[in-house]
Amino acid sequence: MGIHMERLAVLGGTPVRETPIFYGRQCIEDDDIEAVVRTLKSDLITCGPRVEELERKLCQVTGARYAVVVANGTAALHLAALTAGFEQGDEVIVSAITFAASANCVLYCGAKPVFADIRPDTYNIDPGAVRKLITPRTKGIVAVDFTGQAVEHDELRSICREYGLTLIEDAAHAIGTKYRNQPIGSIADMTCFSFHPVKTVTGGEGGAITTNDESLYRRLMRVRTHGITRCREEMVHPDDAKWYNEQVELGYNYRMTDFQAALLLSQLNKLPKFAARRKEITARYDQAFSQLPELYVQKELPESDTTRHLYVLRLKPERLTCTRREFYDALYAENTCPQVHYLPVYRHSYYEKLGYEKGLCPNAEKYYEESMSIPLYYSMTDSDVEDVIHAVNKVVEYYRR
Numbered sequence: 123m124g125i126h127m128e129r130l131a132v133l134g135g136t137p138v139r140e141t142p143i144f145y146g147r148q149c150i151e152d153d154d155i156e157a158v159v160r161t162l163k164s165d166l167i168t169c170g171p172r173v174e175e176l177e178r179k180l181c182q183v184t185g186a187r188y189a190v191v192v193a194n195g196t197a198a199l200h201l202a203a204l205t206a207g208f209e210q211g212d213e214v215i216v217s218a219i220t221f222a223a224s225a226n227c228v229l230y231c232g233a234k235p236v237f238a239d240i241r242p243d244t245y246n247i248d249p250g251a252v253r254k255l256i257t258p259r260t261k262g263i264v265a266v267d268f269t270g271q272a273v274e275h276d277e278l279r280s281i282c283r284e285y286g287l288t289l290i291e292d293a294a295h296a297i298g299t300k301y302r303n304q305p306i307g308s309i310a311d312m313t314c315f316s317f318h319p320v321k322t323v324t325g326g327e328g329g330a331i332t333t334n335d336e337s338l339y340r341r342l343m344r345v346r347t348h349g350i351t352r353c354r355e356e357m358v359h360p361d362d363a364k365w366y367n368e369q370v371e372l373g374y375n376y377r378m379t380d381f382q383a384a385l386l387l388s389q390l391n392k393l394p395k396f397a398a399r400r401k402e403i404t405a406r407y408d409q410a411f412s413q414l415p416e417l418y419v420q421k422e423l424p425e426s427d428t429t430r431h432l433y434v435l436r437l438k439p440e441r442l443t444c445t446r447r448e449f450y451d452a453l454y455a456e457n458t459c460p461q462v463h464y465l466p467v468y469r470h471s472y473y474e475k476l477g478y479e480k481g482l483c484p485n486a487e488k489y490y491e492e493s494m495s496i497p498l499y500y501s502m503t504d505s506d507v508e509d510v511i512h513a514v515n516k517v518v519e520y521y522r523r
């Protein structure tokens with residue numbers, strides 16, 4: 123059966139939309155393109171001035187003292203885990219509902235990810251669950267601001283203080299979010315951002331780590347470029363000639379190009395309008411879906427002033443006659459295409475091979491069985507938003523118990 127046939131087949135009749143709309147999309151405007159072209163025509167297209175300018179801009183946006191720009195969000199997480207000193211024999215507690223990269227970075231360092239369950243209402247890591255998982259081997263936490271909502275920093279900070287743990291915040295969803303009026307990026311020991319095209323601002327690919335700690339910053343800068351330093355105080359043989367660069371540890375090439383940095387600088391100027399529109403759409407969805415007893419609306423903690431990256435539609439299975447799969451297929455057939463974020467990380471077959479088993483995090487597994495993300499991005503028109511609401515209503519009415 124062709125994809126078109128399949129789409130018409132689910133609820134019958136005409137789909138709510140003629141053309142498909144997807145869960146996320148970048149917004150690239152003429153001035154973004156001009157910024158990239160200007161940089162491409164300049165002398166330095168990598169290791170040039172735009173990357174440093176972007177780092178200064180990220181410090182402004184996040185309130186952090188230091189920012190290190192890297193090739194992508196996964197590289198940011200890898201360098202943060204490395205710099206935190208995670209190594210073989212260590213355990214690091216990771217949110218169960220996240221993109222695999224949040225846990226992979228722990229494996230890159232030879233340490234063991236230990237998955238903490240989520241809160242059933244906010245879907246963020248449950249500080250109570252974290253506490254129960256701490257052992258003498260625990261070295262840190264990777265906490266994810268899932269959908270953009272800030273993690274519970276007060277609780278996590280007191281756990282980290284008590285046990286001497288490093289907090290890495292995976293803020294791939296959360297640029298622009300504030301926790302108790304403090305921007306995300308200036309709170310955890312290290313905060314990692316991603317600038318993939320579905321995220322709120324994009325560089326095509328791109329990532330960054332922010333920190334307030336100078337020694338973490340110096341080490342991050344060094345491992346971004348092979349572990350090679352030009353700083354004489356960091357060298358074993360500082361008295362060699364002027365051209366001398368010394369590799370003092372094993373690092374990587376995780377640099378970003380200057381034309382990506384130029385794109386990101388232009389995009390970050392638009393963060394206020396991007397964030398405002400995302401909030402507006404989120405409020406409209408919340409209002410529409412809170413009227414449907416078949417759906418559960420994500421709880422927003424008052425401490426988090428959220429720039430929402432994902433809008434999660436969560437079904438109450440006891441009120442619907444369909445499975446999540448059928449609901450997903452029906453919405454897809456209406457040309458309002460959802461996506462599922464995320465399979466609990468330890469349910470990936472790779473993690474199963476490492477020995478993780480089903481049943482580890484019951485809230486995360488239940489969440490996964492009932493949820494899907496619906497379209498949310500800056501350039502959606504009001505009529506796009508109403509189409510999505512119309513399609514959700516149509517599918518809910520059809521499958522209402």
Ligand SMILES: *Cc1c(COP(=O)(O)O)cnc(C)c1O
Pocket residue numbers: 194195196197220221223224266292294295316317318327328329
């Ligand atoms: C996107 C994302 C990443 C990885 O970022 P990339 O830039 O794609 O490498 C990591 N964690 C979360 C939660 C993400 O959403």
